[in-house]
Amino acid sequence: MFLKRITIQNFRGIQEMELNLAQPSGNRKQTLIIGENGTGKTNLLRAVALVMGGSDALAELLNTPDDWISFGAPFCQLSATLLTQAGEERSIQLTINRGDTLKGIVLANQDQLAEIDAALAHATQNYFVVGYGSLRRLNRSTGFSRGGETIFRQARATNVATLFNQEALLNPLNTWAMEVDYRTNGKGLDIIRQSLNDFLPAVKFHSIDKEKGHLIFLYGSTQVPLHLLSDGYQNMIGWLGDLLYRISSAFNDYQSPLKAHGLLLIDEIDLHLHPKWQRKVLDYIRHKLPNLQLIATTHSPLLAQQAQEHELYALKRTSRGKIALEAFRGTPDRLLLHQLLLSPIFDLETDESLAVEELKKQYESLKRRKDPPQGKLHYLATQIEQLPQNQRSNMNYGNDQLDLLREIKSELKARRDS
Template sequence: MIVKRLKINSFRGIGNLTLEFNQKEPTILVGLNGAGKSSILDCLAVLLSHFVAEIHDPAGTGRFINEQDVTAEQKVARRFFRPEDINNGAEKTQNEIAIVIEEREINWFIALSKLKERPRGGNVRELEGICLRIKNQLRNNPVVNLPLTVYYHVNREFCDDIPQHTSQQYWSKQLEVYERALTGARISFNSFFEWFKELEDVENEFRLDDPDYRNPQLEAVRQAISSLLPGFSNLRVRRTPLRMTVKKHDKELIIDQLSEGEKGLLAMAGDLARRLAIANPGLAAPLQGCGIILIDEIELHLHPAWQREIIPALTRTFPNCQFIVTTHSPQVISQVQPESIYLLEPTVNGIIARHPEPYRNEDNAFFVEELLGISAHPQDVFVS
C-alpha cells in the first residue's frame, strides 16, 4: 500500500496544493517553519485514519463520527479536521487522498465546513469495500498480511519507565498493530518492552530443547536495530532487576544509559519493526512488509553523521515501506535525489511545492541557501 496523491484545499496555512508521491522512493518535505510540512503529515494522518479505523471496526459500519465522540480510551478511531484547521478566509476545508492497494487506486475525501457541525466523508464506498475484503481475509486466513501505516510525530521521544510487572498476552491480536498508529502520540517504550519480554519468554522456552531457535518476530526487531544503529546488537530483557539492555560496541548498556538520539531511534526502529512483525505473520522476513510511514523532523536528536545515513538506513531496513518525512537538515537532503524532494514555498498565491533543480550531493552551500532558504555565510544581523 502506498500514497499516490494528496489534494489539500484550505487546510491551515495551505490554500490549494496537490502532491504526487514517488511510489518507489521516499518523499522529503523541506521548507521554512510555517511552510506547511507538518500540516501535510497531519492531513495524511487524518485521512489514513479512516482506512485504519474501517479495518479495525469489527462491525464494519463505516460510520463517520464527530471527533468529540471519540473517547480517550479508544486507541483506534477516525480522526477529523477541526474548525481551526480551516484556512483563514475560507468557509470549509476539503482534503482528498489517493492510495494504491492490491494494484488498485482508491480515493476518498474528508470535508469540514464552518457552517456545519459534522465533518463529511466522500467516495467512501471503495474504501469500505477494500477494508471489508481485508477483514474477510483475516477471518479466513490466520497468516494474512496487513498493510501498515504509522505516524511518528515530532513529539515522539522515548517515554515510559520499564514496568516491574508485565501483563499476559500483550499485543496478541493482529489488528492491534493499528493502535495509536496515527495519533502522533509519543512512542511508548512500555508497550514495546512488554511485547518483547513476552515473546522472549516463549523463545527461551523453545531454546531449552533447541538452542538455535530464534523467534522470527524478535529477530526482525533485532535486525532492524542493528541495521539502523551500527554497532548495536543483542537487545534483550534482563530479569533481576527487570530491565532492557543492548550491546553497544560489545558493551552492555541499560536503555536509559543511551543518548536521547540513540533512545529515540531505537524506540522508533523497535516500534516499526514490531508492528511489521505482528502485521505480517505470513512473511518469513517481516521487515519486508509494506506500509506508509510518516515521520516529522526525521533528524530529531541525531548527530549530523547519523542524519546523513538515516534515509538510506530506513529504506534498506524496511525496503517495502513508503517513507514521507519532513526535515530541516542538509545532511538528510544530501542523500536523496531531487525528484524525491518537495520544496514548500510561500508565495503571494499561497504555498507551492516544487522539486529542486539537479544538484551535487557534496554542495552544502546549495542545500543551505537554495533548499533551506538561509544564507550559507553568517551575517552580522545583531550589529547596528
C-alpha cells in the same frame, strides 16, 4: 499498497496542494519534505493519515472538526489515489464541512471512503499506515504497556497517535523485543539483532535480561541496559521500537517484521540525531524496511543531502501568503552540502556565519559614505582579509562577494605599499 497522489484543499492554512508520489521510473518509495516553521509540514502528514485512516479512526483523530478547516473556508477536502499490489488504482476522499459533527462527517463520507473501509473489513493490516509526530515520548513503565491506547482506542488511530496528540506515548523497544522472544520460543534474538545493529552506531544488541525485562547492548566491550544508554540513543530508537511492535501486531508476524508493506510517516525525522546518524537514517529505512513507503519532514540539510532524484520537496510561502509545494530539480545526493544550502530549496544567500555576514555588510556600508572613517574601514578590511578564503571550484559564490574580497585585498595592499 502504494500512495500515488494526495490532494489537499483548505486544510489548516494549505489552500490547495498536490503531492504526486509517482515518478518516471516507477513508484517513489521515499519522499522528504523541508520547509520553514509554519509552512505546513506536519499538517501535510496529518492529511495523509486522516484520509488513509478509514471511518473508524476518523472519529478519534478529528476531535474538533472545524479546527481542520482553513480560517474563512466553508470546507476542507482530502483526496488520495492508491495503487494496490495488483496494480489497480483506488480513489478515496474525505470532505469536512464547517459545522459538521463527527457522526455527520463519517456518514457523509461513507461512499468516498468505501474503498479503504472495505479493505480494512477484509483484513486489518490492509493499507497499513503508521506515523510519528515531532514529540516522540517513550512509555517508561515496565511490562507489556502499550503506547497510544490511553489516547485512542481504534488500532489505526493509535498507529498515528503522536502525530495528533502530544500526550500520546510510544511503545518502548523492550516491549516489542520481549514479545518477539516469547512468541518465537526464544528464537527471536537473531530477528532483534538484525533489526537493530545497523541502526545504532557503535552499539550492538547483546541479549535480553528476562528477569528484569531489560535489553542489554554492547557499547565497546561494556554491557549496558537500554534504559542506561544516552538520551540520544534512546530517542533515536524510540520510534523504531514502536514501529516494529506495531508491524508485528498488525501483521501477526514476529519472524520477518522488516518485510512489512505499508506507509511510514515521520515528522522531523532528524530529531535528536547526531549529524553522522542523520546521514544514515534514510539509507537504513531504504534497505532495512524496503517495502515501507516513507514520507518524512526535516529541517536538516545533512539529511536532505541523502535524498535521491525526485525525492526532495520544499514547502514555501508565496508572496501572496499561500503555501506552495516545490520539487527540487536535481539530485541531492550528488551535491556537496554548501551547494544544497545555497540552492533555491533552502533559500540561503550564503553559508557564512551571521557574524561574518554582518562584518561584510558593515564594510560595504562604510564604503558607500562620502567620507568614511578610515580607521574603522581599515579595521574591518583587516578582519575580513583574515577570514578563510579558499574558494572551491564548485562554490556557489556570488560575483559581488568575489569582487568585495578582491577590492579589500587591493586596498590593503595599497596601504602597505604606501
